[in-house]
Amino acid sequence: MNLFKNRPFALFCLIFILIASIAYSLPANNKLFLACVALSAVLVCALLCAVWKSKRIACIFALLCFLFAFCAAASQWAFVDLKREAALGYSGDKDIRFVIVSEEYSSERLSEYIVKIEQIDDERVSLRSVVFLGFDADYKAGDEIYARAVISPAGEPILGFSRSSDEGIYIHTAIYDDSDMALISSGNTDIEIIFGKLRRYVSEYMDSLFGKDTSALARAFLLGDKSEVPSQTLRDFRRAGVSHIVAVSGLHISVLIGAVELLLRKLYISKGIRCVLLSVVSLIFLAMTGFAMSACRAVIMLLFVYFCYLFVQESDAVTSLFASVAFIMLIFPHSVRDVGLWLSFLATLGIVAVYIPVSYHMRKPPRKGLAGRARSVLRRLVFALLLTFICNIFICAVVWVVFGEISAVSLISNIVISPISEVFIVMIPVVTLIGRLPLVGELGISLLSTLGEGITYLCGCFSDIEGAVISLGYPFAGIIILIMSAAVAVMLVINLKKKWKILLPPLAACLAFALCLGGYNFIRRGELDASCYSYGGNDMIVLTKGYSAAVCDLSSGAYSFVAGATSIASENMATEISEYVLTHYHSRQSATLDAIFRNTLMRKIYLPYPSSYEEYLIMSEIIECASEQGVVAELYEYGSRIELLDDAWCSVFAADSLRDSGHSAISAVFGNSEELLCYINAGTKPADAFDGLISESDYLIFGRHGVTELAEFSPELDISEVKQIYFTDAELYRHFGASFGDAEVYITPREGATSFKVVLG
Numbered sequence: 024m025n026l027f028k029n030r031p032f033a034l035f036c037l038i039f040i041l042i043a044s045i046a047y048s049l050p051a052n053n054k055l056f057l058a059c060v061a062l063s064a065v066l067v068c069a070l071l072c073a074v075w076k077s078k079r080i081a082c083i084f085a086l087l088c089f090l091f092a093f094c095a096a097a098s099q100w101a102f103v104d105l106k107r108e109a110a111l112g113y114s115g116d117k118d119i120r121f122v123i124v125s126e127e128y129s130s131e132r133l134s135e136y137i138v139k140i141e142q143i144d145d146e147r148v149s150l151r152s153v154v155f156l157g158f159d160a161d162y163k164a165g166d167e168i169y170a171r172a173v174i175s176p177a178g179e180p181i182l183g184f185s186r187s188s189d190e191g192i193y194i195h196t197a198i199y200d201d202s203d204m205a206l207i208s209s210g211n212t213d214i215e216i217i218f219g220k221l222r223r224y225v226s227e228y229m230d231s232l233f234g235k236d237t238s239a240l241a242r243a244f245l246l247g248d249k250s251e252v253p254s255q256t257l258r259d260f261r262r263a264g265v266s267h268i269v270a271v272s273g274l275h276i277s278v279l280i281g282a283v284e285l286l287l288r289k290l291y292i293s294k295g296i297r298c299v300l301l302s303v304v305s306l307i308f309l310a311m312t313g314f315a316m317s318a319c320r321a322v323i324m325l326l327f328v329y330f331c332y333l334f335v336q337e338s339d340a341v342t343s344l345f346a347s348v349a350f351i352m353l354i355f356p357h358s359v360r361d362v363g364l365w366l367s368f369l370a371t372l373g374i375v376a377v378y379i380p381v382s383y384h385m386r387k388p389p390r391k392g393l394a395g396r397a398r399s400v401l402r403r404l405v406f407a408l409l410l411t412f413i414c415n416i417f418i419c420a421v422v423w424v425v426f427g428e429i430s431a432v433s434l435i436s437n438i439v440i441s442p443i444s445e446v447f448i449v450m451i452p453v454v455t456l457i458g459r460l461p462l463v464g465e466l467g468i469s470l471l472s473t474l475g476e477g478i479t480y481l482c483g484c485f486s487d488i489e490g491a492v493i494s495l496g497y498p499f500a501g502i503i504i505l506i507m508s509a510a511v512a513v514m515l516v517i518n519l520k521k522k523w524k525i526l527l528p529p530l531a532a533c534l535a536f537a538l539c540l541g542g543y544n545f546i547r548r549g550e551l552d553a554s555c556y557s558y559g560g561n562d563m564i565v566l567t568k569g570y571s572a573a574v575c576d577l578s579s580g581a582y583s584f585v586a587g588a589t590s591i592a593s594e595n596m597a598t599e600i601s602e603y604v605l606t607h608y609h610s611r612q613s614a615t616l617d618a619i620f621r622n623t624l625m626r627k628i629y630l631p632y633p634s635s636y637e638e639y640l641i642m643s644e645i646i647e648c649a650s651e652q653g654v655v656a657e658l659y660e661y662g663s664r665i666e667l668l669d670d671a672w673c674s675v676f677a678a679d680s681l682r683d684s685g686h687s688a689i690s691a692v693f694g695n696s697e698e699l700l701c702y703i704n705a706g707t708k709p710a711d712a713f714d715g716l717i718s719e720s721d722y723l724i725f726g727r728h729g730v731t732e733l734a735e736f737s738p739e740l741d742i743s744e745v746k747q748i749y750f751t752d753a754e755l756y757r758h759f760g761a762s763f764g765d766a767e768v769y770i771t772p773r774e775g776a777t778s779f780k781v782v783l784g
Contacts, residue, residue, distance in 0.1 A: 025518040026341060026376055031084065035091045036345035042095035043352045047359045051104035054096050061093035094353070102356045110150055110193035114174050117143050119196065122211050123166045125219045127153065134160040140196070143174075153177070155197045164219050165211045171203035172196045190357040218310040222246060225311070225455075232458045237472045240269075240479065244444070245451045247271035247312040254621030255652050256479055261426075262492050262624060263485035264415075264433025268444045268478075272317035272367045276325060278448045280305055298329040316351065316364035320371070323347035340375040344368070365421050373417035376515060378410050380522045404438065411437045416529040420508045423495045428598055431493045436485045440478060447474045483653075486624060490570055492598040499539040507532035544569065551671050551695050552595055554780045555702070555724050557751035562726040564693060564702060565591050566671055572597035573667040575604040575675070577689055577702060577726065592623075595780075599624040602667050605645070606675050606689045608633065613644035620652040627655040629665055631675065671695045676713050678704070692716045700781060702726055705733050705755050718742060722781050725759055726751045733758050747781065 027034045042061075046054045068086035072079055120142040128135040133155050140150040154172070162168070174194050198204060226248060229238040239251035249257065249269060260266050267274065280301055287297045302325075309322045324340075324347040331338035348368050351358050358364050385406075411434050422429050430436070454467040485491060495504070510528035519525060552567045561578035572592035592600055603625055605612065619625065628649055633639040649656045659665055661677045671693065678688035688704045690713060699720040701713075705727055717723070718741045725748070733755070749769045750756040756770045 026515045028518075030339065030342050031087075033339075033342040033345040035087055036342075036349035038088055039091045039095045039349040040345070040352060042092045043099055043349075043356070044359045046096045046099040047103070047356070051100060051108075054100040054104060058093055058096035058100055061089050061096055064089035065093055091349075098353055099356055099359075106191075107193045111176050113143050113148070113150075113194060114176060117172060117174050118169070119143050119172050119174070120167070120169050120207070121152070121154065121196075122216075123154075123162050123164055123168070124151075124215055125164050126162075132158050134158055136160075136162065137192075138196070150194065151192050152194050152196045153192060155195065157201065160201075162206075163209070164216050164223075166209050167207040167211050169205045169207055170198050171200075172198045190355070190361075214310065219313075222248070222311055222313065229455060232455065233468060233471065237468075237475045240475045241447075241451045241471070243269045244275065244448050245271075245311075247315045247318065254618070256482070258622055258624065259479070259482040259486035262430060263436040263440070263482045264430030265436055265440050265444075265482060267366070267370070268441065270317055270363055270366075271312045271315050272363070273321040273324075273371055274441075274445070275448055276305065276308070276318065276321040278445050279308065279452070280325065282449050295333060298333055302326055302329050316355070316358050316361040317367035319351050319355075319358075320344075320347050320364055320367045323350055324371075340379075341372075344371055344375060362421065362425050366418050369417040369421060370414040373413040374410065377417075377522075377525055378413045381413075381526070382406055382409065384522055407438045407441075408434055412529070413526075416507070416511070416532075420504055423501060423504050427496055427593055428492050428494050430491060432485045432488055432491045436482070440481050440485075443474060443478055443481075447471070447478060450474065487653075489599075492570070493540075494570065494593065494596040494598050496593060496596045497540065497543060499543075500536065503532050503535050503539070551668070552780055553693060553700050553722075554591070554595060555726070555749065555751070556591060557726060562702070562751060563591065564673075564691065564700075564724075565595065566667060566673075566693060567592065567595035567597045568668045568671070570596070570598045571601040571668055572599070573602040573604070573671065573673075574600055575606065575673055575691055575693070575702075577606055577691065599626070601626050602665075603628045604665060604667075604673060604675065605630050606691070607631065607677070608638040608641045610637075610641065613641055613648060616645055617648040620648055620654055625652075625654050627657060629657050629659050631677075632658055632660055667693075674716070678706075692720070698722070700724065705758070719744065721746045722749070723747075724749045724751070725755045727755070749781075 027037075042057070046057055049057070065086055068082050068089060072082035072086060075082060119140055121138040121140045124137045124139055126134065127137050134157065136154045136156065138152055138154045140148055140152050142148065143150075152174075156162075174196050177193050177195050179195070226238075226242055226246070229241055232238070233241060235251070239253075240256075242248040243252050247270065252269070257266075257269070260269055283304055284297060284301055287300060292300070305322045305325055309318050312318045324343045327343035327346055328338045328340070331343070348364070351364065386402075415429070415433060419429060450467070450471050454464070454471045458464040458468055495501070507528050511525065514525045514528065550568070554565045554567070556563045556565065563577055564575040566573040566575075572595065574592070592598075600623055603619075605616075605628065608631075616628070628645070630642055630645060633642050646656045659675070661675055663674065665673050665675070667673055672695070673691055673693045676690045676692075678690075688706045690704045691702045692713070693700045693702070699716065700722040701717050701720040702724045703717065703726070705725050720742075721744065723742070723745055747767045747769060750759070753770055756768065
């Protein structure tokens with residue numbers, strides 16, 4: 024493709040992007056050393072340029088390469104490390120004066136505000152921080168406040184919470200007493216506050232106009248505000264492979280600016296004036312999105328194109344793309360870790376560097392007649408598939424590192440959903456403007472609501488398809504992705520006479536992945552992985568087979584692995600939870616299960632019959648949450664057989680003698696047609712109904728399930744057939760170990776989270 028031929032500035036910007044990305048993760052001293060090395064190389068090149076006239080052009084080229092590398096390393100050191108070191112020097116009890124930029128979060132315990140600190144004690148500063156106040160705080164953007172506060176480094180626990188650092192925020196501020204605060208003035212404004220207020224006003228207006236559900240989706244599409252979009256909707260978008268349509272980026276910018284340009288053309292406005300007006304509109308739109316990095320990339324790239332038209336009379340998409348990303352990383356050094364920016368950059372690179380030249384050579388003159396129209400439709404379908412395929416190929420390395428899974432239905436879902444989404448994007452501002460008009464406004468709102476519901480419904484349908492998401496956690500996945508990405512990168516910079524050949528590495532990678540995945544599943548066909556996770560006396564058994572997982576929650580309830588069930592399943596290459604078995608009830612479970620229903624594709628949950636009115640209320644809440652998210656809820660009795668995955672099953676046993684203590688001692692057995700695994704609660708003697716299953720088991724796991732008082736193991740049980748015995752901590756082994764003689768025993772340490780895996784079948 025020879026991507027950088029006649030594009031030296033694009034190459035310089037690429038060097039800046041790579042060095043900035045590498046430098047960001049380096050310690051401050053290493054960044055400074057890298058900057059010094061690059062500066063030394065610049066000086067050497069300048070000297071060679073002065074004395075080596077025959078190679079002057081080459082020396083100038085090398086000088087510029089090292090100069091961009093120096094700027095990348097130096098900017099990261101100056102704007103990240105030095106600013107962080109200066110900010111952390113203000114830790115402790117301080118008198119501060121700050122202006123509230125926006126309200127970030129509010130809960131029953133506290134409120135968070137993003138602020139600009141203008142003064143600390145008697146020193147004038149300019150720092151961004153997160154301020155923690157009481158839950159009843161009622162301040163607005165633009166309020167200037169004087170307060171006595173406690174400043175601490177970002178990430179340290181404060182007011183019982185630990186909040187990670189945001190972009191450019193190195194300190195957090197807590198105000199423990201309202202009497203330590205004094206409101207100096209209200210209505211202070213700068214660009215960020217003005218557009219923050221405008222964004223909030225537009226959001227409230229859209230809420231009142233469209234209704235909660237439609238407005239939440241419309242604000243996500245138009246403003247990039249996904250705070251009110253239900254978690255399960257975002258999950259469905261991700262699993263369907265269309266997350267980009269709710270992340271304001273090139274698609275949204277091109278659709279909206281294209282619509283405005285069409286309107287300006289109809290008004291017969293000259294192209295030069297159109298470029299100026301569209302530049303202003305795009306900047307206003309960027310500010311309304313809160314300067315999202317993916318939107319920044321698209322807008323800055325668009326501005327480069329308009330600038331070239333106005334002053335250079337020609338533009339280059341590749342150079343504009345690299346220049347826009349390098350400019351963003353220079354102005355916002357923390358953007359090198361912004362996943363949205365990388366996804367937007369790489370997808371756009373695939374479009375301008377591969378899709379456009381390849382599709383150009385594939386285009387043929389249209390033919391007349393019915394056959395010609397059919398071919399035209401088919402060609403458009405092929406181009407849509409090609410576009411989605413190329414974008415997925417270019418972003419797959421980032422997807423592998425960040426998400427660990429990729430949508431298998433994205434090729435089809437994008438063809439179906441993207442056209443509807445483009446109409447939805449255009450209609451949002453139009454209906455917002457005409458929404459108060461009689462009849463026309465009502466019709467527009469109704470149509471917009473229908474489109475939003477249709478998009479959500481289609482995403483849910485694609486998400487629910489079995490195997491819609493493929494895990495990239497397999498050992499061979501990373502090797503294939505790295506080799507393919509390296510091959511594509513090489514082919515981008517060499518001269519390819521036949522542009523379509525750049526598609527050979529991705530096609531070969533897809534074939535290799537399919538063969539490896541097929542071989543992996545064939546070799547492990549019928550195998551059922553059983554993983555036990557233990558932390559602080561709380562246990563969880565996860566069965567995985569193929570892309571599905573079944574979870575048995577054996578935690579005490581005071582602490583649970585419920586919130587981590589998704590990551591536990593993904594570690595075993597499962598992308599959905601087909602069954603979730605709850606073994607008891609606890610007051611916190613309805614909230615934690617509701618969160619996992621929203622964020623994870625779960626198909627069925629099994630609940631034990633309640634033994635008290637309190638348990639009945641908890642069960643009712645869980646069933647209600649499950650019903651809202653489309654999860655099937657089914658009740659079971661202790662000791663009954665529960666079907667899991669394809670051919671696996673489990674039975675849960677509760678020690679009735681301990682039920683009066685407020686918590687049952689839970690044991691369980693898992694198996695398939697070939698082997699059995701028993702989880703034995705160390706706090707109770709196994710019931711008679713459980714004894715036979717223990718004797719027939721191939722594997723035993725001794726866990727605590729929240730108990731501290733340990734029982735004695737029955738010496739009458741025959742465990743001669745047991746292959747392996749696991750203890751979730753060393754204390755359990757010291758208590759029970761002598762009962763098992765020479766059996767193969769595995770012990771995990773008491774401290775921290777531990778896990779071990781066995782294979783059934």
